[in-house]
Amino acid sequence: MPNAPLTARQPRRNRYLLMRHGHSEANANGLIISRPERGLAGFGLSPRGHAQLEGLLADWRWPLPDRLLHSDFRRTTETAEWIGRHFGLLLAPHAGLRERSFGDLEGLSDDRYPDIWALDANDPRHRAFGVESVTRVADRMLAVIAALEAETQGETILLVSHGDPLQILLTALEERPLSAHRDREPLAPASITMLS
Template identity: 30%
Template structure:
């Protein structure tokens, strides 16, 4: 048997997200907004998907996001390094301007959907292979009517979905990026059907307007009036 439903959930915001730095596999924690997003997203996700297992990337930002949801389910968080974000090698921790300044041609290739060479980055095919294998392995441990929630990272999730839909991870770019603590829902196809999974929903969140979601828990607070 295998899980009938797989939910892929992206982690909450970090300081690198807030300052537009490329994270890759740098292991940094959630910031204040990210912790709030994890709590709000967990509550929203629990209303529609009740997992039998919760599996996460072993990077802190993903594992802590997973913990917020798993606590509501009364489940432990299992970690799997195959669910880590794509490694961007020498680019990790840098801003777009810093990358463009040092690797203008490689950056232009990346923006066109190609592979940046000479920067020690993982290829898209490599990431799709490891993330897809991880999701399938964990899904195979569940019964057909159960749900698996997997907590991972933006590029890793896009490439996992591409792999689960049996599409070419190197050439196909039809999956949009995901916001922090938003999720995608895939459903197992009938036996023998191709592909083996179908994408039911993508980039679903807790229902906040995006600007409010990115601003965090204090966005609604009015500033104190200044004394005359």
């Protein structure tokens, strides 16, 4: 595997479908749930999230996945379970796909996200409020793809993760400044973005 960083222009050995989890109980309650101690066991999909996945699978428009990796948070695991059952895929939880940790904002209102995103725009390395830096999120998300590229080829791999990590990953792959990750159109719950 070459040591060159992954980019959107660099040919990949696999095709990737990047999926944000379905609408969750955290979304429904307007809460930041970003730490494993709360996110692994609780705050799964909302009824709206179940309906989104039902509609998505009834009208699947993407290549059929060969493999399925997902964040081990409850909301991403439940999303992956729906996909896995539908396509007969085994689930592979991966901590590298976890939600970005929002540190001291854990459990607070999600109207605090813009405070962090404003700081991100000034410095993607910041760790204000104990948040995980944008640069660290980019490194771990890119590492997931780099490892898959090193071990397999010719597969369509579905990665189920969270809004911020996926926005950051896409920004990194596009070789845009990581400070601009919120300049992208926000990824909707249960949306899929294809990397070819």
